Amino acid sequence: MVDILAETVNTAIIGKGLMIGGGFIGPAIGIGLIGGNYLQAVGRNPEAAKFLGQALIFVAIVELFGLLAFASIFIVK
Amino acid sequence: MIVGIFKQVAESGPSVHVAPAGVLEIGGVTITNSILYGWICGLVIAALLIFVARRVTVKPKGGLIQFIEIGVDFITNLVEGAFDDKKVGRKYVPFFVTIFFFILLNNWLGLLPFVGEGFRSGENPLLRPFTGDLNGTLAIGVVTMIMVYAASIVEAGGPLKYIRHFFIGSPKNPLYFGIGLLEIFTDLTRVLSLSLRLFLNITIGEIVIAVFAYLGHTVAPLTALPFFLIELFVAALQAYIFTILSTMYLAIAVNHASEHTDDEYLTEQDVPETIGVQTSGSVRGQV
Numbered sequence: 001m002v003d004i005l006a007e008t009v010n011t012a013i014i015g016k017g018l019m020i021g022g023g024f025i026g027p028a029i030g031i032g033l034i035g036g037n038y039l040q041a042v043g044r045n046p047e048a049a050k051f052l053g054q055a056l057i058f059v060a061i062v063e064l065f066g067l068l069a070f071a072s073i074f075i076v077k
Numbered sequence: 078m079i080v081g082i083f084k085q086v087a088e089s090g091p092s093v094h095v096a097p098a099g100v101l102e103i104g105g106v107t108i109t110n111s112i113l114y115g116w117i118c119g120l121v122i123a124a125l126l127i128f129v130a131r132r133v134t135v136k137p138k139g140g141l142i143q144f145i146e147i148g149v150d151f152i153t154n155l156v157e158g159a160f161d162d163k164k165v166g167r168k169y170v171p172f173f174v175t176i177f178f179f180i181l182l183n184n185w186l187g188l189l190p191f192v193g194e195g196f197r198s199g200e201n202p203l204l205r206p207f208t209g210d211l212n213g214t215l216a217i218g219v220v221t222m223i224m225v226y227a228a229s230i231v232e233a234g235g236p237l238k239y240i241r242h243f244f245i246g247s248p249k250n251p252l253y254f255g256i257g258l259l260e261i262f263t264d265l266t267r268v269l270s271l272s273l274r275l276f277l278n279i280t281i282g283e284i285v286i287a288v289f290a291y292l293g294h295t296v297a298p299l300t301a302l303p304f305f306l307i308e309l310f311v312a313a314l315q316a317y318i319f320t321i322l323s324t325m326y327l328a329i330a331v332n333h334a335s336e337h338t339d340d341e342y343l344t345e346q347d348v349p350e351t352i353g354v355q356t357s358g359s360v361r362g363q364v
Contacts, residue, residue: 060315060318070281071273
């Protein structure tokens with residue numbers, strides 16, 4: 001069964017698709033949490049709006065893991 | 078002209094280049110398309126900034142000079158604010174301003190329509206964005222981190238004293254030794270994380286624009302335009318993030334060095350032998 005599947009289906013494409021899908025879920029949730037919490041903080045205390053730059057740094061840190069997942073699809077053959 | 082180039086992209090399919098390709102060879106050294114465009118961009122950026130620096134007055138005329146001034150002012154405030162002592166921060170402002178403008182203008186110049194598929198040399202594109210190449214961003218990252226390490230060592234007063242800052246207690250304690258080694262390892266991954274973030278953001282932007290120009294076919298400029306605008310924003314954001322992260326790496330090391338001028342580290346005597354002894358002593362004394 002597995003042999004037939006490996007011969008008839010291009011497993012690399014499936015692997016790449018799963019990699020992109022799975023790898024982007026985490027950063028998506030993370031960036032959503034950062035953005036949501038930033039807006040909540042601004043809503044409670046409008047003076048916190050000046051910390052947008054700091055929030056963007058954390059976006060960049062979280063985003064790196066999604067980008068690494070994207071970069072990995074070029075290794076899968 | 079722009080429409081024609083987009084059409085050419087649309088008809089040839091979404092071509093995705095992640096690795097640079099050699100275009101010429103000088104004395105056995107292959108010159109890739111990204112380093113070629115990097116040189117051109119470097120010359121353009123140097124000429125632009127020298128031109129602006131000659132014309133800075135109290136009341137600047139023209140949008141370009143004001144734009145550069147706003148950028149310089151922004152990064153100056155950012156770097157000075159990150160350090161405890163503003164005078165120490167002032168010394169490093171020129172370096173970070175240079176890095177910021179080099180990355181920002183390289184990212185923006187890489188978005189020009191003739192970069193990528195516009196001109197070809199053989200099968201490969203003649204020009205490629207410099208920051209869309211891992212070699213380019215790795216070079217920027219290595220230069221930045223060498224500068225950060227050198228400045229940290231100078232501020233700490235010697236390489237051994239700098240390394241000593243990674244250990245919160247005596248290195249003879251195996252726990253503190255292990256934690257210190259992990260800290261040093263974390264520090265060394267910063268080169269990779271800085272350069273990979275910049276490279277992947279710009280490369281993904283190129284790929285997304287190419288894909289949507291291909292999907293648009295005859296109306297390629299319209300479909301690619303929103304992503305082009307997003308990429309303009311991402312380019313500025315990545316330049317900002319690269320600058321502020323490297324500033325933070327330096328500021329943390331320098332601020333930490335100025336806090337511990339003497340041997341204020343935890344010594345063997347400061348660490349309680351067991352937690353029970355410490356709590357019974359201090360808590361009972363206070364209560």
